[in-house]
Amino acid sequence: MVPDVEELLDGAHVVRLPLAARFRGLTEREAMLVHGPRGWAEFSPFVEYGDAEAASWLAAAIDAGWGDPAPVLRERIPVNATLPAVPMERIAEVLARFDGTRTVKIKVADAGETLADDVARVREVRRILGPEGRIRLDANGGWNVDQAEHAAHALAPFDLEYLEQPCATVPELAELRERLHDWQLPIAADESVRKADDPLAVARAGAADLLVVKVQPLGGVTRALRIVAEAGLPAVVSSAIDTSVGLAMGARLAAALPELDVDCGLGTAALLAADVTGDPLTPAGGHIEVRPVEPDLALLAAHAAPPERVAWWRDRLRRAHAHL
Template identity: 70%
Template sequence: MSNEILPPLEDLLATTRVVSLPLNTRFRGVETREALLFEGPHGWAEFSPFVEYDDTEAAAWLDAAIDFAWRPQPSARRTAIPVNATVPAVPADRVGEVLARFDGCRTAKVKVAERGQLLADDVARVRAVREAMGAEGRIRLDANGAWNLDEAEHAVHALAEFDLEYLEQPCGSIDELIELRRRIRYLGIPIAADESVRKAEDPVAVVTAGAADLVVVKVQPLGGVRRALRVVAKAGVPAVVSSALDTSVGLGMGVALAAALPELSYDCGLGTASLLAVDVTADPLVAGSGEVPVRRVTPDRELLVEHAADHERSTWWRDRLRRCHAVLAARVSRPAAPR
């Protein structure tokens, strides 16, 4: 547990609100994003691990939320964060519609390797992004580890003509990433690790093994801003701060991380509020002139009511909160290992 404070469960439940927010476009196989929010002494925080994650993995997300709500955060080094547009696995003819939601963004992260689609669909989508953004736009691809080694190599050759900034998690395993990096080194396309960082017992093992050129870091799955900062420092490679399709409250947690990093060489994936059809605030953290401001977000009470999840889903999330709190409590009570 990275958080030094574990408030009583009753304190979390006292302000807990569960929301269900429709998306503008289907993303990660869902059309509605659910999230649990609560308020602590330092403001609101978000707990929103994806529903398929078990309690052990989800507990890190709760640790991050508690840290953000109960502790002051590291000092900000900047007042605004440059962000990328995020293009889901939409048909090529919808690319313009998606990009229009990301005001001033000159970088686009394009989802590829969607289940049920073909490489030809990816090529058409990326081509449409390049045509829309022009030669000066930056394009990065995210496969979420869905390709095997040979599929990834084939896809890279089919997509390299679009002048790619980097490939995010093209394969699932570190061994595959090492070999793919060796095979495509001559193309000069860096490989970024996401799942190999946030879902790993050792978040920097993928870099130590020589499998990645940069890391994608997300506050919730890494257990909070401070732990994410330590991961970046230990990795010793450039970092991209991204989100997990959060509400603006959760995006504020990612923004705090991006603001605290000593160096920020890449546009961050913190503009994803534009993928939501509604949010929990009338002043969401959406891109303006290609960046989002550094600030905490307080949800609007009326929007929390308007977008409240139904009783069944709210109960499900509160029960999940209880279980994950128990996981954290067990870690706190566990005696330290002898040195």
């Protein structure tokens, strides 16, 4: 059952949190937190997303704050470090924020960056990790098929775990996967799942080896679990630079998956320079805990968004609610 708008807005908070490193061109992250009978939940679609897409993020908040709890099959979730396209001299500093992680996801194909920049960054991460560490790359659909194949050749010496969303479309992913068939380099689909009208199309097309699933864009734990089950592919749970409240939602999804064989992208509280709780879900020993997060009222006040942004988010929630 969908709560009405006023129930969702009652007691809601909008925060603006500084980032420790620029991510997707952002230096701050805005989010709205709402409180339901099941606890706190987050509504934080990126500001450029339209209302229909934002409605899935609102559905996830309702699922977390008002829905039935999912089963908890594990109490800790192994997580990876996430490395934005930072200058070379900052790589070690950023990775040090992710305590005990054995896997690093490196953002590549970033605007203004070259393949040579990506290769240098990956080389430095491999040096820091040593041969036992795992490296996965996320291009956010930034390459065409030829560029992705060329990049795969250039980056092959660094023993990659997988390529995440190297190309934007499902047909491109399918073609690239065929070209790389003998390489044993898996392809992971992210945007082709969370931003698609049909999140199962990539699996039906044989265009990916595993799915990256994010609880907010997919409309909550229940729907995400159903997508993973119907796709029949291994899944890794990731985040979208959420507050610790949003990461707790992602952790509940990861805890409910019948199988979880890879490190998850749920350690991104380490990229925040501030959070909404004094006990954030930052990595410790390469894991985060599966637990509820209670925001600190003093931190909510300290990081409250300006009044005009609060009004913008409240209007946005109303518009998204109309799509549910």
